[in-house]
Amino acid sequence: MRKHLAFIVATAAILSACSTPVKVSEPAPVVERPVDKAVTPQADTRTVAPVETKSLDPLDDPKGVLANRSVYFDFDSYVVRADGKPVVENHSAYLNKNKSRSILIQGNTDERGGSEYNLALGQKRAEAVRKSMAALGVPESQIEAVSLGKEKPKATGSNEEAWAQNRRADIVYK
């Protein structure tokens, strides 16, 4: 801004010099003003402006593909659906690159039926995800398939919408 002002002042001076006869020897009254060196008050020298670096671990990126850790299943089904395949692939790729990381795959079911049979059904869902990951080269040492059965529902209602939410396997990093 200051520079612009200086330019305007200088231009005005030249223009006025053109319109008004002046002595040639007399230079245009342009005053070179120093660029503002902010004279900040004493207190502001202690200001700390935070800088955040981007996480190096894509697992911690809440907007990254690894943020999706749930694989959903159809009623009475223990097969990874098409919409679950990218989840399996993304986490498999991560685990293959990060050999020190390992996961629990927690299978879940809807609330209908007994605790123990549902635990076994949830296990089938977890195993389906485990097998898909193993097929993508993830070593068994990095994966543990377990079941929570119907004990930890994500949705608590007793309707198809809630049940569909609960027919699920979750990837949990250890």
Place this chain on the structure above:
Amino acid sequence: MKKLNILYAGLAIAATMGGAQAQMRIEISGVGSNQIPVAVAGFANEGVAPQQISAIIKADLERSGAFKVIDAGVITDVNNIDYSGWKAKGADALVVGTVDALADGRYDVRYKLLDTVKQAKISNLDKAVTAQFTRLSAHLIADDVYFKLTGIKGAFSTRISYVKQEGRSYQLMVADADGESEQLALRSNEPIISPSWSPDGTKVAYVSFEQKKPVVYVQNLITRARTVVANEKGSNSAPAWAPSGNKLAVALSKDGHTQIYTVGADGGNLRRASNSAGIDTEPQFSADGESIYFTSDRSGGPQIYRMGADGGEAKRVTFSGSYNTSPRISPDGKTLAYISRRDGNFQLYVLDLASGQEQRLSDTTSDESPSFAPNGKYIMYATQSGSRKSLAVVSVDGRVKQRLTTQAGNIKEPTWGPFMQ
């Protein structure tokens, strides 16, 4: 079943046991087929004890459905009984007793069971108990009355275990068979399922999710000591004690799918017992320890099978319905209780193994976790009324029903404990 429903409607008693101390509300419906009329008198001087003993005896006997209980007022002179007068009032038997406060702080509880027809004593007990065991002494008297008059061992003094859930708090509880004298055994912020009593009644095996996955523990109720019995890779669940008390059957997914194994009570000597390509779970030893009943989906949907205690060939046991789970075998080995899904409802059934005759015992829709009373005469199970989970008890003939509810929270995963030494 319709016929039975009409019978239940005939009598409905809502009894709140023990007044202000009641932890559970018990609703009784239905009566036994052959009720024995028995008069129960208030015990002389029973006000000195912290529990009203005669009231607990009456409640036990009524709940059983086996008796028509006649209130006999208070009888103070137990040595001078008007037998013919009680006979005239319809009582075949009379229960009388006394309570005395002893100098050492204990209570001397004495009782007599009298035959009004023969005008003779059938039985008596005399027990000095501390204040905390006055309730137990009443249950033991009810057990004696039940045994002397029906020939079947009473189970009023046995205990039950169940899980109470309030929000994210899971509590494994132990209580008297009537839901009273509730005691906390384990509190966790993660689910607890499938409690199972050791045959001597001093330990409970269960599945806890405290390690983000199901792990089988055995907890000594007296010492609090917990032993990890099965924590293999994958899920560990469905513990069931062998009658010997030195090993358990469990369901593990360590080999890639849920199969049945046996393991020592100390966690050693793990052996695979079942061998199928699908789910094998919910093992239960027969009372003689020779067989394991279990749930398997090898034929498609879940059905109940039986195999040897170490495995071997499995024989299918249930054939009606496409979904049968949670087998429990009666102490005499003759009756199988299980949950069957029919028309979308999960209900309690019993199967007479000799005749193949099946009977539905419940008319609710979300039943789970059946367990036999140690005398084989009743089955306790988890059910749901509205959104609340509660417990129910039904006699094996389906005639007598009780429902146990708490004031708050859900109660589930019940299991009936053994006779205690």
